[in-house]
Amino acid sequence: SQQGEEDPQALSIQEGENATMNCSYKTSINNLQWYRQNSGRGLVHLILIRSNEREKHSGRLRVTLDTSKKSSSLLITASRAADTASYFCATDAFTNAGKSTFGDGTTLTVKP
Amino acid sequence: DAGITQSPRHKVTETGTPVTLRCHQTENHRYMYWYRQDPGHGLRLIHYSYGVKDTDKGEVSDGYSVSRSKTEDFLLTLESATSSQTSVYFCAISRDRVDEQYFGPGTRLTVT
Numbered sequence: 001s002q003q004g005e006e007d008p009q010a011l012s013i014q015e016g017e018n019a020t021m022n023c024s025y026k027t028s029i030n031n032l033q034w035y036r037q038n039s040g041r042g043l044v045h046l047i048l049i050r051s052n053e054r055e056k057h058s059g060r061l062r063v064t065l066d067t068s069k070k071s072s073s074l075l076i077t078a079s080r081a082a083d084t085a086s087y088f089c090a091t092d093a094f095t096n097a098g099k100s101t102f103g104d105g106t107t108l109t110v111k112p
Numbered sequence: 113d114a115g116i117t118q119s120p121r122h123k124v125t126e127t128g129t130p131v132t133l134r135c136h137q138t139e140n141h142r143y144m145y146w147y148r149q150d151p152g153h154g155l156r157l158i159h160y161s162y163g164v165k166d167t168d169k170g171e172v173s174d175g176y177s178v179s180r181s182k183t184e185d186f187l188l189t190l191e192s193a194t195s196s197q198t199s200v201y202f203c204a205i206s207r208d209r210v211d212e213q214y215f216g217p218g219t220r221l222t223v224t
Contacts, residue, residue: 030210033213035215041218042202042216042218043155043204043213043215044215045214048211048212088155090154090155090213099171101157102147102154102155102156104152104153105153105154
């Protein structure tokens with residue numbers, strides 16, 4: 001069953017603009033993580049946000065979590081061509097701890 | 113990069129043959145995971161391990177078995193490969209069950 005679902009499926013922006021992608025999930029979670037995947041490569045961990053946290057920052061990345069709406073957003077500020085990748089959210093459900101469920105991802109293209 | 117290697121990196125095999133993929137880590141992490149990723153989709157958990165000889169099924173475990181006889185090695189076996197198992201397989205590790213995961217480079221398996 002699909003726990004995390006990203007929106008939009010694809011996003012194309014100009015370098016320097018901000019990129020926002022969203023993740024919705026269905027059941028209560030312990031934590032939510034965001035990963036990046038460059039074409040043909042493995043996933044790289046970006047940020048982990050726990051269910052009792054509302055916002056986390058890491059460099060140009062900002063993640064928010066709204067447990068009442070069962071949703072999270074990833075904001076990339078001042079995007080660069082190197083940010084072109086697919087971005088996935090992964091949820092660790094409270095009732096299924098240790099088994100992260102990944103969404104289908106958002107494909108971000110940043111044009112120079 | 114976390115010390116995770118996967119072998120082989122590419123494999124082509126025929127339907128009905130057994131296949132074993134190997135994941136090796138040098139981080140001494142307790143948890144290890146096998147995922148598959150199909151075109152345009154996120155990762156789906158096949159099996160995971162929470163210690164030597166301790167494994168559990170994931171979302172898509174049918175047709176796959178795993179073994180972990182040492183902390184550093186986690187093997188995924190397809191007893192009789194089918195065309196539906198053509199995919200990219202990723203291994204991941206984590207310190208704890210609700211911790212961030214670090215991914216290997218992937219194995220591209222084609223079953224003809």
